[in-house]
Amino acid sequence: MDRFYSIVLIVAIIVLIIILAYIGMQISSNVGQDTPYPPQHGHCPDYWESIERNNKNVCQIPPVNDEDPHPNLGSIYENGKSTLTTNSTPGYDELSNTVDFDDKKWYTGPCMKKKWANQFSIIWDGVSNYNDC
Incomplete structure (x- = not known):
């Protein structure tokens, strides 16, 4: 019986090593890709x-x-x-105290929104931490 457990343990360790090696190769093959993170962001700043x-x-x-x-x-x-002004914040409506972040003046998308959020110290998950600018 001891021999059986030893063989099962050795086979399990070999299978584990093969699986971990495969996972490691898959992870390392994706390292060089410049994928923007995060891939999406909320419509409005947090809260x-x-x-x-x-x-x-x-x-x-x-x-x-x-x-x-x-x-x-x-x-x-x-x-x-x-x-805020309409120059510093495209889509800003002073009367209703709202901002339209879908306004066409936000032409660079997340990069311009990131600059705006950082300029005014606004936390906006997916924008203020965007890494593809």
Whole structure:
């Protein structure tokens, strides 16, 4: 009986080594590929609400509240007033305090959004950590 267990153990170890070698080769063959990460991102920055306005999905900028601060306002407010402009933020609507990130002026897609998010210290998973710019 001891010989049987020894043979089974040796075969199992050999199979394990072969499987691990195969997995290692598959992983190493994908190392050189420049795949953008993350592959997709949310429509709005984290903790911002996506609302429909004029048949378009836009992002509602959270209001400033000193008593209960919002977790993702970054530096878009200064002394209670918005620092955003239509020049610095394409698709910005001051009256409704929204941003249309599908506006055609966001022409470089995630790269321009990443620059904007980093400029205003906005956390936007999939954009502020995008690696293909």
